[in-house]
Amino acid sequence: MANLSVRVVGGVEVPSPGFGGMGLSNVYGAANDEESKALLRHAIEIGQTFWDTADIYGSGHNEKLIGAVLAEGDNRKKVFLATKFSFEFDATTGNATSTGKIRGDAAYIRKAIEDSIKRLGTTPDLYYQHRVDPSVSLEETYGTLEELRKEGKIKYIGMSECSAETLRKAAKIAKIDALQVEYSPWTTDIERNGILQAARELKIPIVAYSPLGRGFLTGRYKSVEEFESNDRRLQHPRFAQENFQNNLKIVEKLEAIAKKKGITPAQLALAWVAAQGDDFIPIPGTKTIPRLEENWASREVKFTEEELKEIREAVDGFVASGARYPEGMMKSIGK
Numbered sequence: 001m002a003n004l005s006v007r008v009v010g011g012v013e014v015p016s017p018g019f020g021g022m023g024l025s026n027v028y029g030a031a032n033d034e035e036s037k038a039l040l041r042h043a044i045e046i047g048q049t050f051w052d053t054a055d056i057y058g059s060g061h062n063e064k065l066i067g068a069v070l071a072e073g074d075n076r077k078k079v080f081l082a083t084k085f086s087f088e089f090d091a092t093t094g095n096a097t098s099t100g101k102i103r104g105d106a107a108y109i110r111k112a113i114e115d116s117i118k119r120l121g122t123t124p125d126l127y128y129q130h131r132v133d134p135s136v137s138l139e140e141t142y143g144t145l146e147e148l149r150k151e152g153k154i155k156y157i158g159m160s161e162c163s164a165e166t167l168r169k170a171a172k173i174a175k176i177d178a179l180q181v182e183y184s185p186w187t188t189d190i191e192r193n194g195i196l197q198a199a200r201e202l203k204i205p206i207v208a209y210s211p212l213g214r215g216f217l218t219g220r221y222k223s224v225e226e227f228e229s230n231d232r233r234l235q236h237p238r239f240a241q242e243n244f245q246n247n248l249k250i251v252e253k254l255e256a257i258a259k260k261k262g263i264t265p266a267q268l269a270l271a272w273v274a275a276q277g278d279d280f281i282p283i284p285g286t287k288t289i290p291r292l293e294e295n296w297a298s299r300e301v302k303f304t305e306e307e308l309k310e311i312r313e314a315v316d317g318f319v320a321s322g323a324r325y326p327e328g329m330m331k332s333i334g335k
């Protein structure tokens with residue numbers, strides 16, 4: 001059984017699970033900055049210090065929020081900080097308003113890292129290309145990232161939602177230290193599309209985003225009506241009225257297994273993702289301290305072989321209704 005609580009990224013030990021900051025920028029319903037800062041401080045206190053953000057989250061808001069907490073005392077030293085670039089956005093709106101363009105050219109990357117450093121008040125450790133820009137050569141994108149690494153602006157390079165082929169090609173140009181992909185009990189695509197195989201051959205760890213299925217797998221939501229009207233999930237096909245009820249079937253199965261084991265469905269999902277290997281790091285997000293602690297405690301969960309088999313049967317026996325992103329956003333995946 002893999003050790004569930006420590007992982008290695010770029011040769012450095014990081015705690016698992018990590019923390020995903022996106023929800024702190026009004027993506028899944030309204031967030032409150034003072035409460036978010038208290039939450040981030042608490043994450044540092046308990047040791048949940050592998051943090052994930054991106055320039056696009058809240059159009060810069062997320063990086064500024066995280067930067068404010070990292071500026072306090074010696075917090076920066078305690079956190080392994082990852083951010084991302086590639087979605088062009090309007091930084092004046094305060095909302096995640098993508099212009100729809102994905103950029104991977106040298107000039108864009110050089111401006112994006114400077115802007116991120118300003119908002120964060122520090123250089124990030126890990127810098128991901130959020131989505132691949134197929135109009136730019138990988139030599140240009142990953143050559144530039146290697147230059148940034150040499151200049152000390154970043155330490156590690158990551159990719160997100162690329163194809164297995166692109167991952168292999170990029171890994172010949174730069175040292176790729178992490179691959180971020182959606183992975184959870186209702187999203188195991190990487191097991192079938194060659195991505196997991198490529199990452200393992202290249203010895204690149206998998207940073208599993210939306211490990212709670214954007215909250216769906218926690219069993220907390222039983223109807224679409226429960227979401228605030230501006231909640232991003234309402235744009236995602238899996239959360240559409242016509243798909244919601246069918247998708248609840250996997251939740252019911254996971255809930256039953258979690259109940260038998262005396263853990264919450266959220267803990268089951270996170271511990272199961274972490275149990276896929278010592279190269280898997282789930283990065284759940286939450287806006288509340290009790291849920292942060294609940295998720296952090298998933299590192300204590302140990303499954304028996306029988307339990308793993310039961311969960312795997314539930315996972316493999318289920319096909320989610322609806323794509324995991326709206327149609328336009330699906331087009332940028334797997335490039």
Ligand SMILES: NC(=O)c1ccc[n+]([C@@H]2O[C@H](COP(=O)([O-])OP(=O)(O)OC[C@H]3O[C@@H](n4cnc5c(N)ncnc54)[C@H](OP(=O)(O)O)[C@@H]3O)[C@@H](O)[C@H]2O)c1
Pocket residue numbers: 019020021022023028052053130160161180181208209210211212213214215216218220266267283284285286287288291292294295
């Ligand atoms: N690379 C990419 O393209 C990409 C895409 C999406 C996300 N990400 C990263 O991955 C991180 C995590 O993904 P995510 O935020 O999409 O989804 P997630 O972590 O799967 O789920 C977050 C949702 O689950 C709820 N939740 C969390 N813990 C819970 C618990 N114990 N019980 C009940 N509900 C709980 C949260 O609600 P509350 O906040 O109300 O607790 C929130 O609505 C993001 O923050 C971001 O950093 C990356």
